[in-house]
Amino acid sequence: MEAVRRLRKHPLDGLLRPERLPHLWCPGCGLGIALGAILRAVKRRIEEGYLQREKTAFIGGIGCSARASLYVDFDSAHTVHGRAIPFATGLKAVRPDMKVIVIGGDGDIAGIGGNHLMHAARRNIDLLVIMMNNMVYAMTGGQLAPTTPTGLYTTTTPYGNPERPINVVKLVATMGANYVARAAVTHPPLIERYVYKALGKKGFAFIEVISTCPEVFGRHIGMRDAVDLLNALRERVVVKQRPHIDESYYEWEGGKFVLGEYVDKDDPSYLERIGVIKG
Amino acid sequence: MARVEFINANLAIAEGVMAAGLRFFAGYPITPTSDLFEYLAVELPKRGGVVIQFEDEIASINAVIGASWGGAPAMTATSGPGFSLMLEGLSFAIMTETPLLLAYIMRADPSTGVPTKSTQADVFQARYGAHGNYEIPALVPWSAQEAYELGAKALWVAERLRVPTILLSDATLAHTFERVEFVPVRRAERKKPRVPPEEYRPYEPEDDLVPPMASFGEGYNVMVESLTHDERGYYAPTNEAHRRLIWRLVEKVRRNWRLIHDTKTYYMDDAEVAIYAYGSTARAAYAAVKELRREGLKVGLVRPTALWPFIDEDLKRAVGGARRVFVVENNIGLMYKEVARALRDKEVVSAPLIDLELPTPDQIIEVVKEWRR
Amino acid sequence: MRKEVLIFGRGGQGILLMGHVIGVAAAKHAGLYVTSTESYSSEMRGGESRSDLIIADSEEELDYVKVRNATDVIAMYPPRLGLYEHLIGEGALVQFDTSFNIPKDTLRPSWVKVGAPYTRIAEEELGTPRVANMVALGHFVRLTNFLGLEAVEAAIEEVVKKRWIEINKKALRRGYDLGGVEESLLR
Numbered sequence: 092m093e094a095v096r097r098l099r100k101h102p103l104d105g106l107l108r109p110e111r112l113p114h115l116w117c118p119g120c121g122l123g124i125a126l127g128a129i130l131r132a133v134k135r136r137i138e139e140g141y142l143q144r145e146k147t148a149f150i151g152g153i154g155c156s157a158r159a160s161l162y163v164d165f166d167s168a169h170t171v172h173g174r175a176i177p178f179a180t181g182l183k184a185v186r187p188d189m190k191v192i193v194i195g196g197d198g199d200i201a202g203i204g205g206n207h208l209m210h211a212a213r214r215n216i217d218l219l220v221i222m223m224n225n226m227v228y229a230m231t232g233g234q235l236a237p238t239t240p241t242g243l244y245t246t247t248t249p250y251g252n253p254e255r256p257i258n259v260v261k262l263v264a265t266m267g268a269n270y271v272a273r274a275a276v277t278h279p280p281l282i283e284r285y286v287y288k289a290l291g292k293k294g295f296a297f298i299e300v301i302s303t304c305p306e307v308f309g310r311h312i313g314m315r316d317a318v319d320l321l322n323a324l325r326e327r328v329v330v331k332q333r334p335h336i337d338e339s340y341y342e343w344e345g346g347k348f349v350l351g352e353y354v355d356k357d358d359p360s361y362l363e364r365i366g367v368i369k370g
Numbered sequence: 371m372a373r374v375e376f377i378n379a380n381l382a383i384a385e386g387v388m389a390a391g392l393r394f395f396a397g398y399p400i401t402p403t404s405d406l407f408e409y410l411a412v413e414l415p416k417r418g419g420v421v422i423q424f425e426d427e428i429a430s431i432n433a434v435i436g437a438s439w440g441g442a443p444a445m446t447a448t449s450g451p452g453f454s455l456m457l458e459g460l461s462f463a464i465m466t467e468t469p470l471l472l473a474y475i476m477r478a479d480p481s482t483g484v485p486t487k488s489t490q491a492d493v494f495q496a497r498y499g500a501h502g503n504y505e506i507p508a509l510v511p512w513s514a515q516e517a518y519e520l521g522a523k524a525l526w527v528a529e530r531l532r533v534p535t536i537l538l539s540d541a542t543l544a545h546t547f548e549r550v551e552f553v554p555v556r557r558a559e560r561k562k563p564r565v566p567p568e569e570y571r572p573y574e575p576e577d578d579l580v581p582p583m584a585s586f587g588e589g590y591n592v593m594v595e596s597l598t599h600d601e602r603g604y605y606a607p608t609n610e611a612h613r614r615l616i617w618r619l620v621e622k623v624r625r626n627w628r629l630i631h632d633t634k635t636y637y638m639d640d641a642e643v644a645i646y647a648y649g650s651t652a653r654a655a656y657a658a659v660k661e662l663r664r665e666g667l668k669v670g671l672v673r674p675t676a677l678w679p680f681i682d683e684d685l686k687r688a689v690g691g692a693r694r695v696f697v698v699e700n701n702i703g704l705m706y707k708e709v710a711r712a713l714r715d716k717e718v719v720s721a722p723l724i725d726l727e728l729p730t731p732d733q734i735i736e737v738v739k740e741w742r743r
Numbered sequence: 744m745r746k747e748v749l750i751f752g753r754g755g756q757g758i759l760l761m762g763h764v765i766g767v768a769a770a771k772h773a774g775l776y777v778t779s780t781e782s783y784s785s786e787m788r789g790g791e792s793r794s795d796l797i798i799a800d801s802e803e804e805l806d807y808v809k810v811r812n813a814t815d816v817i818a819m820y821p822p823r824l825g826l827y828e829h830l831i832g833e834g835a836l837v838q839f840d841t842s843f844n845i846p847k848d849t850l851r852p853s854w855v856k857v858g859a860p861y862t863r864i865a866e867e868e869l870g871t872p873r874v875a876n877m878v879a880l881g882h883f884v885r886l887t888n889f890l891g892l893e894a895v896e897a898a899i900e901e902v903v904k905k906r907w908i909e910i911n912k913k914a915l916r917r918g919y920d921l922g923g924v925e926e927s928l929l930r
């Protein structure tokens with residue numbers, strides 16, 4: 092708090108709603124790192140004249156991650172849990188001139204909203220969806236997420252998660268999205284680069300950002316310390332130029348998170364196909 | 371003269387909403403709404419609008435909310451099971467004061483019921499189905515012509531009051547073809563901000579309790595907030611802010627009821643007995659009233675064109691001096707509860723006539739005569 | 744004027760099309776008010792098929808959406824008359840396709856009973872039983888005299904697929920030429 096008050100000027104000041112700060116994120120949370128990188132990419136696009144501030148919207152569902160849309164000073168929506176993508180689709184369909192960015196957690200985007208994600212990718216609707224994957228339902232206190240690695244402890248899998256995590260990168264790629272990448276809060280410049288790139292794409296663009304939640308994910312796997320958790324993630328991260336899609340599956344124990352751009356193509360987008368925007 | 375067509379109530383709704391300025395439709399196919407959807411899929415793009423079939427009803431209503439914030443008059447259409455899925459989104463629209471039209475074409479009864487047939491089982495679901503304290507306008511047509519007119523009006527009400535609005539039709543009307551004249555209707559329009567973006571607060575009401583609405587992309591940096599919020603749209607979990615918001619959402623609809631209601635009366639001038647009926651069932655009641663009149667009974671019909679908000683004074687005016695009121699409906703006697711509450715000084719009789727085909731005039735005549743003895 | 748028209752037959756006889764053509768003709772081309780419902784059982788061919796039309800010259804005269812006291816009936820499949828007899832009013836004009844058996848016991852004395860072998864005419868003179876409905880409809884126009892032939896032709900042009908328009912109109916006129924009530928009475 093004190094630190095925030097002392098910080099008079101911040102490079103991203105103009106893009107945040109100062110009256111909404113301080114934010115609700117816990118100390119050491121990875122989400123702030125990710126939002127910073129995202130906004131730097133947006134800012135560059137605005138400065139280059141590619142994006143217009145008043146023609147850019149942030150849409151979130153419900154969750155710690157989805158809160159990002161509350162803190163940014165753009166047209167923004169804090170919708171209901173899981174439904175940010177349909178909201179964004181409706182908005183984009185009637186405002187094709189706008190750049191619509193969805194930010195949400197893995198539960199929001201791939202759990203309760205998984206059906207929408209799959210179909211939005213298949214539709215190749217012109218959106219950028221950024222999924223913060225902290226591998227847990229954080230806001231509600233650390234329950235199992237569909238992305239939780241096998242064997243890990245959460246409040247609703249007290250004997251270890253018997254399920255396999257959903258590979259969202261592969262799912263979205265399979266559904267035909269134009270752009271699919273994975274980044275992590277261990278590598279903020281990568282987040283920035285992918286977001287910058289994705290903002291220039293037509294069709295459905297998807298970026299998974301592996302994030303750290305020391306507060307509830309870390310606590311239940313014995314890594315309550317934010318730095319320990321970040322380091323543990325860093326040890327598991329590999330960056331590749333153009334990874335093969337089969338490298339996208341991850342595990343926590345003995346596994347890797349392969350970061351990189353998995354898909355980058357220019358298939359006709361939904362709005363092109365219905366004639367709302369020119370190809 | 372305006373164009374005339376021989377169409378069913380579903381297509382009449384589609385024509386009415388297009389005349390009122392509809393620009394976006396999102397839906398998921400369900401009997402008995404699909405022909406409305408399919409018709410718009412052909413016609414709306416020709417008029418510059420967009421129609422999208424979504425993966426389910428949940429996506430559909432949320433896409434409509436997004437489109438509405440994009441500045442487009444927007445709607446969806448569904449029936450029983452689909453409406454159940456839309457309730458979370460409806461509640462979101464209520465909280466964020468998002469104009470949208472939901473055409474609810476009722477079908478018969480719980481679960482999958484009888485998809486092609488109708489009762490009037492969902493009049494309370496339309497009112498109370500979603501979570502939270504709220505009021506919601508629900509208009510209820512009795513003919514294809516009125517489906518055209520009330521479809522347009524419901525979209526107008528939604529935009530004018532910044533509130534999701536329900537048009538409650540049913541499978542019987544969806545399968546009834548009638549002469550429909552495309553009479554001129556009011557264009558749906560929302561109040562726009564009259565202040566520069568720096569001063570604009572997206573949830574600050576004017577005297578009519580309706581806040582002007584800036585859309586996305588207009589430079590107002592609007593905030594759509596599903597949490598309890600203050601006038602700026604910022605989360606405000608205090609009793610004071612919460613009460614202020616909830617009461618305004620409710621009062622906004624109640625106080626502006628004259629923009630929504632238009633209760634019709636037939637043969638009521640000297641009526642001693644009134645039949646209260648709505649939607650398709652009112653068609654049977656109207657036939658029954660005429661026949662009872664021919665037999666010399668002083669019977670009249672009171673027919674609301676909006677069920678919700680329920681306005682006691684409007685009902686009292688319509689019922690006038692009649693002593694006895696029969697509430698005839700194709701369900702287990704739902705609106706009866708409201709009517710009986712509002713007309714405590716009268717004898718109110720419930721006539722719940724569940725009939726997949728529509729109660730018949732003879733059934734209604736029998737009820738009225740039975741009671742006379 | 745207020746008419747309650749009931750048309751019934753078997754699936755595949757084009758009953759619903761008859762109702763639809765009458766509706767379009769009345770609403771769009773004859774300046775009348777119409778309400779119409781239809782019902783059919785799920786098996787498309789051979790099952791029940793019925794069209795109800797209430798036609799009036801003012802909107803106030805329309806109320807219940809189904810026929811209760813038919814003033815005009817087209818029985819395209821008379822053997823099933825018994826199913827609908829209770830819906831037919833006294834003095835109704837009941838028009839039969841005499842290609843089929845007529846259940847004599849079901850007939851009421853007050854009805855004006857008219858008809859012709861529509862299906863046979865369609866088969867023998869027009870080459871297909873499928874236009875029997877239009878032969879009957881043409882006869883209906885002549886017998887009831889409240890819809891102009893041009894109105895019904897205009898409706899056919901609007902409702903029927905292009906390549907079937909001519910044959911349907913031909914059938915309609917063939918039915919119209921069957922004559923008025925006097926010439927058509929069944930004895």
Ligand SMILES: Cc1ncc(C[n+]2csc(CCOP(=O)(O)OP(=O)(O)O)c2C)c(N)n1
Pocket residue numbers: 153154155156157172195196197198199200223225227228229230231236
């Ligand atoms: C329909 C519905 N069900 C449940 C909830 C409760 N809920 C709020 S956030 C959340 C999970 C959040 O997890 P995630 O999307 O991964 O975001 P995170 O908090 O981890 O960033 C749940 C279950 C809700 N708001 N709505």
Ligand code: SF4
Pocket residue numbers: 115116117119120121122155156225229230303304305306307308
């Ligand atoms: S609970 Fe986890 S994800 Fe949520 S703010 Fe705290 S650290 Fe971040």
